[in-house]
Amino acid sequence: MSDKDGADDTVFRLENFLCFAVYSANHAFNRVYKPMLDRLGLTYPQYVAMVALWSGDGLTVGQLGERVLLETNTLTPLLKRMEAAGLVRRVRDSLDERQVRIFLTDHGRALRQQADCLPGAMGTCIEKDDADLKALTLDLIAVRDKLLAKIKP
Template sequence: MTTPQSFPLELDQQLCFALYSTSLAMTKAYKPLLEKLDLTYPQYLAMLVLWESDDLTVKEIATRLSLDSATMTPLLKRLEAQGYVERIRGVEDERQVHIRLTDAGRTLKQSAREIPSAIFCAAGSDANSILQLRDSLVRLRASLNEYIAD
């Protein structure tokens, strides 16, 4: 049995590289699908969050995506310029900026419906395997976040 101390220091044997290179490949697979919608991958993720729950603060979206608010601001400004969202200052606290879908942003959801199935097909695996992999990655993320927090 391999113990952590005996893991080889070879690139292809590293979990981090397998995750990193797979993430890059996944983003490349999304690129042509998202170009049809005039979205970048980070913009698509933000839209997914808003399609789940509209009228969120920048901070809430950033938290959901594990990003900082400063990263979100230019991304959301571009989505606003494209007409998909509107940014509204909070009434009670003007420091808070709420993001709301426009009619165009809600309509875009219909155009995006084909993307998950296209990616699913591109993964070249059966549904059970893909769902198990996703669940394993969610558990790994939770474990790593718990480790980081300690």
Template sequence: MDTPKHQPPALPAAEMICFSLYSATHAMQHAYKPLLEALGLTYPQYLALVALWGEDGQTVGQLGAALQLESNTLTPLLKRMEAQGLVVRARDTRDERQVRVTLSAAGREMQARAADIPRCILEKSGLTLEALLALRDQVNSLRDQLRAD
């Protein structure tokens, strides 16, 4: 299992950064999987919870801005989380176009149960917190540049 037996052919230079991000994202999700499975969460659901722990009662649009996802992805995701009893979705009484997503008691309690995950991932990364934050800044900068278009 630690013997690749096949050497993947080199990709053209400019493709490799895209493939690096692509495969690193998958590896990251793989690292989170066992930790999240114990909590019955998927990776995007966990990210949504992290956002809500930071600020509860966000609208679908605000969550979309935070997670960079559209309503066509968020609506079914949030419905599944509501079915699990993690959040409550309710139309804003002031502006009925908006749907506010609020943590339930179970959703708030999940924060304590997930408290060790960041440290776990930091350990698995084999990097210091400083190195990880520096890498994060570079990746964010690339992302923002790509978005600017």
């Protein structure tokens, strides 16, 4: 089917856009995660920050931002809310007071056990085994990295 200019309108069908498939999949992920994260008292960005910190805390705000792909001006208010919830402590670096380091509290560490089921639950939701999930994840990381390489100076 063509529009009045004779252009092929299948080009502009949302189901043909990779970017819309990723965007709408992200939206679906967030909707599935929300009730699970609500039970933990976390938003999705907070969960991502916690996952990064569970791998090793003591990161600077900048280092954490690099890991979770968030700018400092977005991450700082998120970390303040996490600190108010008793999940993390923000501490000025003793060697460089311009740097703020993020440390998990005991409560933040304990939350990991409650969150252990989340990665497996998502695999179950999309009916993928561990090998398929790993392959899909690696494919998406490759796409992300190629796109980011196009915008970095």
